[in-house]
Amino acid sequence: MNVYPQILEAALKGQKMLAVLIDPDRIDPKKTALLAAQAAHYGISFFMVGGSLLTEGEVSQTIKLIKSHAKLPVVLFPGNHSHLAPEADSLFLLSLISGRNPEYLIGQHVAAAPRLRKMDLEVIPTGYMLVLCDNLTTVAYVSQTLPIPYEKAEVAANTALAGEYLGMRLAYLDGGSGAAKPISPRMIRTVKQSINIPLIIGGGIRTPEALHMAFAAGADVVVVGTRLEEEPSLISDFAAVLHQFNKKK
Numbered sequence: 001m002n003v004y005p006q007i008l009e010a011a012l013k014g015q016k017m018l019a020v021l022i023d024p025d026r027i028d029p030k031k032t033a034l035l036a037a038q039a040a041h042y043g044i045s046f047f048m049v050g051g052s053l054l055t056e057g058e059v060s061q062t063i064k065l066i067k068s069h070a071k072l073p074v075v076l077f078p079g080n081h082s083h084l085a086p087e088a089d090s091l092f093l094l095s096l097i098s099g100r101n102p103e104y105l106i107g108q109h110v111a112a113a114p115r116l117r118k119m120d121l122e123v124i125p126t127g128y129m130l131v132l133c134d135n136l137t138t139v140a141y142v143s144q145t146l147p148i149p150y151e152k153a154e155v156a157a158n159t160a161l162a163g164e165y166l167g168m169r170l171a172y173l174d175g176g177s178g179a180a181k182p183i184s185p186r187m188i189r190t191v192k193q194s195i196n197i198p199l200i201i202g203g204g205i206r207t208p209e210a211l212h213m214a215f216a217a218g219a220d221v222v223v224v225g226t227r228l229e230e231e232p233s234l235i236s237d238f239a240a241v242l243h244q245f246n247k248k249k
């Protein structure tokens, strides 16, 4: 189940995608099973599995659980080189291009490479950018990097474009899990207008209105994590926004 061709095709057609992020650290098995079944029922696009502070076993178990309840692709969203699991379909191979910490630009990747070779994962090189949305998030702290300032849309656009020129296939602008507010529509619009690769937006999307804002501003894929961990039943409201956008076309 390759995800990148689907993302690319959808982005070219102006269709939107909604991804649900499941953090094995933060969600119990019952909730994961429920969320997986509901997400499949309401037609979300794919799952992401990841967290900053995980063990390998938790990642595999969570993917197996999702797969037993939903026939949807599962993409790894790794915090470090140990977060690989052959049960996944794909891997967002993040390079943290908003930061200047070599460990998250190339170091973790070197450590992951020999194990990746043995796994049959679809590897999707992803230019990952953190944006400061008021609060210091786990990812910014763990990676020891400075996020892009909230108002600096042009810095984000130049960074994303540099990622595209370096060969990255996706740009991911993230306020970080549990961000106090979503990335601004101006930044989303400015980045989207600057690049030709699909754009993923995540962090602090807590309401259907925020999801609508991110899609309307130009996000091709939006990721929702924390709010659905808290309240899995909201999936139907988020999915309604997705389908509303895709019907218009």
Ligand SMILES: CC(C)=CCC/C(C)=C/CC/C(C)=C/CC/C(C)=C/COP(=O)(O)OP(=O)(O)O
Residues within 6 Å of the ligand: 023, 026, 050, 051, 052, 053, 077, 078, 079, 080, 081, 082, 083, 084, 093, 094, 095, 096, 103, 104, 105, 108, 109, 110, 112, 128, 138, 139, 142, 143, 176, 177, 178
């Ligand atoms: C080479 C491989 C396999 C991975 C690269 C690893 C890189 C560069 C990661 C980028 C920096 C990083 C630490 C990303 C983490 C992304 C992630 C899984 C975020 C989920 O949010 P949490 O950090 O779990 O936030 P909470 O603790 O608030 O839930």
Ligand SMILES: O=P(O)(O)OC[C@@H](O)CO
Residues within 6 Å of the ligand: 021, 174, 175, 176, 177, 178, 179, 201, 202, 203, 204, 205, 223, 224, 225, 226, 227
């Ligand atoms: O948990 P939330 O705030 O929805 O963020 C999702 C994701 O973009 C985090 O990396």
Ligand SMILES: [Mg+2]
Residues within 6 Å of the ligand: 023, 025, 026, 050, 051, 052, 177
């Ligand atoms: Mg987490």
